[in-house]
Amino acid sequence: MNHADPVLGRVLRSSTTGYTFGFSQAHTQPPAFGALVKTAVGDSHVFGLVYDQRVMDDALVRQIVASSDSLSEERIQDMRMRRQTPIEISVLSIGYEQGGTIYQLLPPHPPDALQPIFACTPDESRRVLTSFQYFRTVLDNMECPSEELLVASIRHGAGCQPPGQAQPYLIGAGRELTRLLAHDHQRLDAILRRLADFFNATHSLPEVPYG
Amino acid sequence: MDDTNSADAFLHALRAQPPGEDLSARLGQVVAGSLSKGLEVRLDADRSLEDLAVGRYVVMRTNNRLFFGMITDVALDNTNPAFEKTPPDFSNPFLRQIYLGNSVFGRIHISPMLMLDETDIAAGQPVPQPVKTIPGHYTPVATASAEEVAYVFGPEGEHVDEAGAKAHYFHIGDPLDMENVKITLNLERMVERSSGVFGKSGTGKTFLSRLLLAGIIQNNVAVNLIFDMHNEYGWEGSTEHHIQRKVKGLQQLFPGKVAIFTLDMSSSRRRGANPDYEVKISYDQIEPEDIEMLSGVMNLSEAQIGAMYVLRDRMGKAWLRTFLDDGALEAYEGLKGLAKELDQPPQTLAALRRKLDRLRRFDFISEERVDDSVSRILDYLQREHHVVLEFGRHGSDLRAYLLIANYLTRRIHARYVKLKEASFADPSYEPVPLVITIEEAHKFLDPAVASETIFGTIARELRKYNVTLMVVDQRPSGIDSEVMSQIGTRVTLALDSEDDIRAVFMGVRGASELRQVLAGLDTQGQALILGHAVPMPVVVQTRRYDSEFYRQMGFIEGETLQERAAQDIEELGGKRPKRLL
Ligand SMILES: Nc1ncnc2c1ncn2[C@@H]1O[C@H](COP(=O)(O)OP(=O)(O)O)[C@@H](O)[C@H]1O
Numbered sequence: 065m066n067h068a069d070p071v072l073g074r075v076l077r078s079s080t081t082g083y084t085f086g087f088s089q090a091h092t093q094p095p096a097f098g099a100l101v102k103t104a105v106g107d108s109h110v111f112g113l114v115y116d117q118r119v120m121d122d123a124l125v126r127q128i129v130a131s132s133d134s135l136s137e138e139r140i141q142d143m144r145m146r147r148q149t150p151i152e153i154s155v156l157s158i159g160y161e162q163g164g165t166i167y168q169l170l171p172p173h174p175p176d177a178l179q180p181i182f183a184c185t186p187d188e189s190r191r192v193l194t195s196f197q198y199f200r201t202v203l204d205n206m207e208c209p210s211e212e213l214l215v216a217s218i219r220h221g222a223g224c225q226p227p228g229q230a231q232p233y234l235i236g237a238g239r240e241l242t243r244l245l246a247h248d249h250q251r252l253d254a255i256l257r258r259l260a261d262f263f264n265a266t267h268s269l270p271e272v273p274y275g
Numbered sequence: 276m277d278d279t280n281s282a283d284a285f286l287h288a289l290r291a292q293p294p295g296e297d298l299s300a301r302l303g304q305v306v307a308g309s310l311s312k313g314l315e316v317r318l319d320a321d322r323s324l325e326d327l328a329v330g331r332y333v334v335m336r337t338n339n340r341l342f343f344g345m346i347t348d349v350a351l352d353n354t355n356p357a358f359e360k361t362p363p364d365f366s367n368p369f370l371r372q373i374y375l376g377n378s379v380f381g382r383i384h385i386s387p388m389l390m391l392d393e394t395d396i397a398a399g400q401p402v403p404q405p406v407k408t409i410p411g412h413y414t415p416v417a418t419a420s421a422e423e424v425a426y427v428f429g430p431e432g433e434h435v436d437e438a439g440a441k442a443h444y445f446h447i448g449d450p451l452d453m454e455n456v457k458i459t460l461n462l463e464r465m466v467e468r469s470s471g472v473f474g475k476s477g478t479g480k481t482f483l484s485r486l487l488l489a490g491i492i493q494n495n496v497a498v499n500l501i502f503d504m505h506n507e508y509g510w511e512g513s514t515e516h517h518i519q520r521k522v523k524g525l526q527q528l529f530p531g532k533v534a535i536f537t538l539d540m541s542s543s544r545r546r547g548a549n550p551d552y553e554v555k556i557s558y559d560q561i562e563p564e565d566i567e568m569l570s571g572v573m574n575l576s577e578a579q580i581g582a583m584y585v586l587r588d589r590m591g592k593a594w595l596r597t598f599l600d601d602g603a604l605e606a607y608e609g610l611k612g613l614a615k616e617l618d619q620p621p622q623t624l625a626a627l628r629r630k631l632d633r634l635r636r637f638d639f640i641s642e643e644r645v646d647d648s649v650s651r652i653l654d655y656l657q658r659e660h661h662v663v664l665e666f667g668r669h670g671s672d673l674r675a676y677l678l679i680a681n682y683l684t685r686r687i688h689a690r691y692v693k694l695k696e697a698s699f700a701d702p703s704y705e706p707v708p709l710v711i712t713i714e715e716a717h718k719f720l721d722p723a724v725a726s727e728t729i730f731g732t733i734a735r736e737l738r739k740y741n742v743t744l745m746v747v748d749q750r751p752s753g754i755d756s757e758v759m760s761q762i763g764t765r766v767t768l769a770l771d772s773e774d775d776i777r778a779v780f781m782g783v784r785g786a787s788e789l790r791q792v793l794a795g796l797d798t799q800g801q802a803l804i805l806g807h808a809v810p811m812p813v814v815v816q817t818r819r820y821d822s823e824f825y826r827q828m829g830f831i832e833g834e835t836l837q838e839r840a841a842q843d844i845e846e847l848g849g850k851r852p853k854r855l856l
């Protein structure tokens with residue numbers, strides 16, 4: 065992990081399946097729904113998908129909202145910079161890297177409190193998301209909006225592919241889903257149709273042959 | 276394709292190629308099945324069902340064997356029946372690419388046909404064997420290559436096996452969707468048992484039968500006696516194209532080997548033939564047995580048939596002539612007196628007489644003593660001359676056709692039985708294997724008469740007496756099922772009726788699967804061949820009977836008949852028959 069990477073925040077709570085961290089980067093956008101983030105646990109890196117972002121209120125915000133004073137843009141920005149409770153971002157762990165090998169499995173241990181969280185580079189995302197075993201982890205998770213998350217992460221994965229590879233990537237992912245969701249035709253169709261919209265917008269290279 | 280090289284190429288490729296490696300030909304993989312019901316194969320995602328017709332061969336390679344099978348059904352399948360109720364949006368290219376071949380896919384049904392053993396392949400001499408097991412789960416399935424198919428059927432021409440026995444492989448047609456491969460049929464095996472050519476009218480039965488007969492004649496596999504109901508085999512046949520064109524008959528192709536006999540000299544001459552012999556029979560030669568088999572077409576009752584035998588017992592050989600002759604009946608004081616004397620109801624005799632009287636219309640039945648046609652035919656056959664008996668205008672009268680075919684065959688068969696029995700003591704009496712060709716075969720072999728007629732007997736006794744049948748028929752369901760199950764090689768062109776289709780598969784293993792294949796044949800010129808003479812069932816585009824074929828049979832345009840005949844006779848080595856009777 066490159067320590068020049070900006071720290072997005074630090075772990076607040078964690079469990080084997082994921083963790084929640086407090087976002088503390090005042091000047092940047094929080095990572096998007098479906099984005100891949102990483103953290104260190106011992107000598108391994110744990111990768112996870114962002115699936116929830118919670119903005120909490122505090123006494124100040126409540127007071128401002130309660131008062132009928134007109135709010136200046138300056139005041140709003142100032143308040144957001146100095147918020148007293150952090151934005152909480154929840155992450156679903158989907159794999160880890162150890163000794164240079166990526167495993168799409170739950171990590172042996174969750175990150176401890178206050179571990180720093182980093183965004184993954186496109187290159188890292190591509191490497192972690194090349195195989196699709198993690199689909200199962202997402203689909204089986206009851207806490208996250210699993211269909212939406214899967215669509216977002218596949219789009220994220222497709223976006224990290226080299227030129228011309230986005231469409232084959234999407235087709236590969238879709239075919240994996242036909243296997244996983246063979247028994248649940250409606251869920252399968254719901255996910256694929258969302259991917260289809262994205263696919264059509266991806267004007268890359270010609271259709272990939274079947275197989 | 277050079278045949279020996281192709282066999283070598285096949286073996287070489289087979290040995291070089293590890294199992295399941297030929298990806299270009301790969302169709303899918305075995306997912307389920309049984310030896311008795313066949314194999315289920317899931318198509319690979321990139322294979323389209325539309326490119327796979329039933330009847331096509333596939334191969335399955337395992338570590339120990341190479342299996343051959345035939346596609347006998349194609350089907351659409353899915354991983355979830357919900358796809359049938361709520362189809363996905365296939366107008367969307369993404370969804371189509373995802374679903375097609377994965378959630379919804381093609382499935383083919385394969386009937387295993389035969390197998391080659393890997394150890395034999397390694398030794399260079401794989402012999403096709405019947406399948407006794409099936410390839411395991413997920414064995415890759417590929418379309419059979421031209422080399423593989425050619426290897427199984429064997430190259431056209433003469434083969435001599437280790438025991439020194441000769442076999443002639445005759446090119447009968449070409450596989451569908453496959454170039455440069457000739458499908459061959461083992462003629463010796465074909466004539467060893469009775470064979471059949473079936474198909475509805477106009478599908479090419481006569482043309483195909485003529486091809487087969489030409490093969491038998493050219494290779495001296497057997498002698499033929501052909502009951503040529505519609506005058507299509509002997510001198511000249513015609514096509515049914517709007518411009519009627521003539522095709523050469525067997526005598527034109529093999530002038531020195533084929534003799535034309537006729538029942539109707541003037542018709543034969545008019546058609547340009549020059550018959551070798553005119554067949555006549557006399558009333559005194561006809562026996563009740565000859566007429567009994569016409570009971571259907573002549574509408575004879577049991578009582579009337581019985582009366583014929585009584586008449587013969589009383590009057591001897593001359594029974595029919597006497598019975599039909601008013602003058603001769605005087606001696607019995609007319610029909611009534613005769614009835615009394617024979618203890619037969621007078622109405623029965625009167626009705627019988629009315630019906631038998633119709634035989635007088637046949638001018639090939641003579642009042643006088645005539646030459647013995649049976650001996651004449653046998654004479655030709657024993658000299659290995661093939662005999663085509665033209666019926667001329669009598670061919671359109673089923674009674675004449677049945678009477679003559681039955682009359683001659685009964686007697687020829689009887690003599691074959693004698694010759695064959697004599698040959699146990701002196702092998703030189705062994706009669707030349709004889710194939711008798713009959714069109715409209717169901718008339719001779721329908722269940723009501725098959726047990727009594729000579730044709731039923733011949734079909735059932737196999738080749739015990741060196742006589743077998745080639746039955747040509749458009750309504751196989753009319754043929755007695757016991758006879759049908761004795762028909763060793765069945766060549767079937769298109770058939771419509773379910774009953775007929777069921778009939779041609781009588782007694783064939785895996786028949787229900789082949790039914791789809793038969794149903795898929797073109798209405799002309801495509802045939803499903805199965806049985807004794809081929810290593811596995813096969814669908815062919817039949818060989819054309821045309822000038823190219825004439826040339827391959829040795830016919831030279833412009834060569835005079837005399838030259839050709841002289842050559843044929845020389846080939847026969849001037850064989851003289853051994854006369855017994
Ligand atoms: N092998 C063939 N070679 C050339 N023409 C053929 C062949 N098979 C069928 N035909 C054509 O089909 C027509 C019908 O064939 P035919 O043998 O008379 O049918 P069937 O005896 O079944 O009624 C022929 O007149 C001919 O034009």
Ligand SMILES: [Mg+2]
Binds near residue numbers: 480481
């Ligand atoms: Mg015909």
